Amino acid sequence: MSHTALEIQLKTLPNLPGVYQYFDVNGKILYVGKAKNLKKRVTSYFTKNHDYGKTKVLVKKIADIKHIVVETETDALLLENNLIKKHQPRYNVMLKDDKSYPWICIKKERFPRVFSTRRVIKDGSEYFGPYTSMKTVSTLLDLIRGLFMLRTCNYDLSQDKIEAGKYKVCLEYHLGNCKGPCEGYETEESYHGNIESIREILKGNFKSSLSHFKTQMKTLAEDMQFEEAQKIKEKIDVLENYQAKSTVVNPKISNVDVFTIVSDESYGYVNFLQLSYGSIIRSHTLEIKKKLQESDKELLELAITEIRQRFHSKSKEIYVPFKVELGENIKVTIPKLGDKKHILELSLRNAKYFRLEQLKQVKIVDPDRHTNRIMAQMKADLRLTEEPRHIECFDNSNIQGTNPVAACVVFKNGKPSKKDYRHFNIKTVEGPDDFASMEEVVFRRYKRMLGEKQSLPQLIIIDGGKGQLSSALKSLEALDLRGKIAIIGIAKRLEELFYPDDPIPLYLDKKSETLKIIQQLRNEAHRFGIEHHRNRRSKSALNTELETIPGIGEKTIVELLKVFKSAKRIANLKLDELEDVVGKSRAEKIYKYYHNQ
Known part of the structure; x- marks a missing residue:
């Protein structure tokens, strides 16, 4: 499609909410997006200057635009989500939905069975879930089987078949796990009373079951049936113990979804907690791969739509850390204090913990992805124009002013490249002069690299504050490398990073991986420098x-x-x-x- 045809398409876009799709010249879908105002949003791609390279590339590839107008923002969210999952366009975040989750089914039959399944069949049966782990399902089913006597057989227990005496009670009856409805020993009414209690427990409401058991226990005790009363008391203990484990927040908070996000340069992690009757009945974290430097707001909106769809959530209210646009049918709360804030923090802790676990696994399973993520993170944290795949760090070791030496350590892809380490004996400087030494070493290092046509680093780190940094800069200027290689100085305490021509240092988060790598570089340069210095001193002592x-x-x-x-x-x-x-x-x-x- 020609450029003018694209312009016509842009002009004819409506000022309405909807979903837009970009296609390349071969008709392959590139990107799906949603907008409150289609015309404004889509036009902005072609009029704005994009800082981020991938967005520029995307815009260049667009040959055709299609749009779908929808009634409401909610519809736009759902449609965008479904189209991304269906087509998985190259420039959209990755939403994987390849997991079949376990459910607990209450079967639609005369004496309903209760069991776990991964297949949802639309036959009028009730399904609770999906649950994010089989462990939760097993725990719940064990709890239910311990509290209520249910059948486990799959006979067709119709009235006429029971009356015709078609079935005989099995071992479960003799063990006291089933009351024998197959031989008519239990009425439908009594069995359905149990099913009703199970329904409430699966919704997270333990109140009615507890009061029912307590009444039963009292009655039995009054009738002097102490052994039976003791059995009921044990059931109450089991139920109270389970409830204590699952109740985390205020019981008044019911039917609420909680969402939080943590993200780095490459991935977003969205945690979802579902609350019912003050208990957390579900926790799940979704990992999203970024494609176009999406903001946390964009990722969270997409993830909320996806997760609520995936887990069939009907909650009318959600708690989130910041404002999100989710359409008109959901109440969005941003908790500021109290129990609501506490639950939001719990969700955030879950997201952070999940991210750390993922990173540990990725480091082992997919080291390339681990490296790429760290490189992208360092580029952003240190305000660089390219990823620091090759870093060199310089350190002067002047111990008591004797034998001045310097060390240069090299990291490639975030890891030490020991074969590239170099030592320097200071030649031109008399006595301990750190600044002059730094100037000499940096000059010698890069003059040689230029002479040998070696590939230069993307980042130079100078161990020392402003003075050391300006000495190193003099040498880069002399070699006409200033501005071609990024250079920063690190002060002694390491919290402060100095940049050329910037009086204000940059402070990195103490827990950030970027700081950890810089620390590693600095420590390595220190160790390497001191080791060499020690060798020189012992050599001169041999003299x-x-x-x-x-x-x-x-x-x-x-x-x-x-x-x-x-x-x-x-x-x-x-x-x-x-x-x-x-x-x-x-x-x-x-x-x-x-x-x-």
């Missing part, structure tokens, strides 16, 4: 009289110093003491040297 003894090499000297610590002590040793360490012939050479002087 003692010992080295002047004919026929005695460095190895022997090191062995002796390890044992006797100083040249002075070695000079005063007896021959046999020397022999024990270095053998006869070498011992004689050393002994003669000192005693013939």
Whole structure:
């Protein structure tokens, strides 16, 4: 489609809520979006300057636009969600719905069975769920079977078949787990009373069952049936214990969905808690892969629509951390304090915990994805124009002003690349002058890299504050590299990052992964620098009289110093003491040297 045809399409878009779809020249769907006002939203793609590269690329590829006008914003949300899932366009966030969740079914039959299933059949049976884990389902079913006597057989218990004596009671009856409706030992009415109680428990309401059992217990105790009363008391204990575990919040908060989000550069994690009668009856976290730097608001709106659809939620109210547009049928609450705020924080904790777990797993299973995410995060955190795939960090080690040395450590893809580490002995600077040393080292490093046509880093980190940074900058300027490589200085406490020409330092979150990597770089540069410095000092210490003894090499000297610590002590040793360490012939050479002087 020609450019003018696109312009005509843009002009004829309505000022109404709806969903738009972008297609490329081959008719392949690129992107699905929703809008309160189709004309405004779609036009903005073509008139705005997009900072984010992927959005630019998307706009270039658009050859055709289709739109669907809808009645309300809610309809737009649902339609957008369904189209994304159906077509999974390249530039939309990833919404995976490939899981079949377990449900608890109360079967539509004369004496209903209660069981778990992953298949929902529309035959009039009732389904509770879906549950996010089979463990929850098993716990609930164990609880129900412990409280109520239900049948587990799949006989057709119609009245005429029971009256005709078609069935005989099984072992479950003799074990006391079933009252034997198959032989007419239990009425339909009594059985349905149990089913009603189970229905309430599955909705999260334990009140009516508890009061029913308490009444039963009293009656039995008054009739002197203490053994039966004890059995009922045990059931009350089980129920109260289960309720205590599941009640987290205020019992007045009922039929509410809670949503929170945490995100990084590449993924969003949305946690959903469902509350019923003050209990959390469901918790689920959805992971969403970002494509176009979507905001938390966009991700949350999409996720809420998706999760409510997936879990068949009919709640009329939701709690969220910030304002979201979800149409007219849902009350949106942003809790500020009290129990509501507490439940929101609980949801956020769940989202954060889930994210950490995912990251640990990804690190093991998919190291590339882990690296890509960290690189994208560092680029954003440090305000860089490209991902810092290759980072170099410089550290000066001037210990008591002797043997000034410097270290350069290299990280590639967030990990140490030890073969690329370099040591520098300071040549041009007399005495301990940190700034001049830094200038010399940075100049030597990059002059050499340019000369050898090696690929340059995307980021240089200077261990030191503003002074060190400006020294390094002088060298970059001299090599015409200023502005071509990002460079930052880190102050001693590490919380502050200094940028060229910016008097205000950047402070990173203490828990951020970016800070962790910078810390690792700095510590590594420190360790590497000090190790080299130590080697140089011990080498210069070897430059003692010992080295002047004919026929005695460095190895022997090191062995002796390890044992006797100083040249002075070695000079005063007896021959046999020397022999024990270095053998006869070498011992004689050393002994003669000192005693013939």
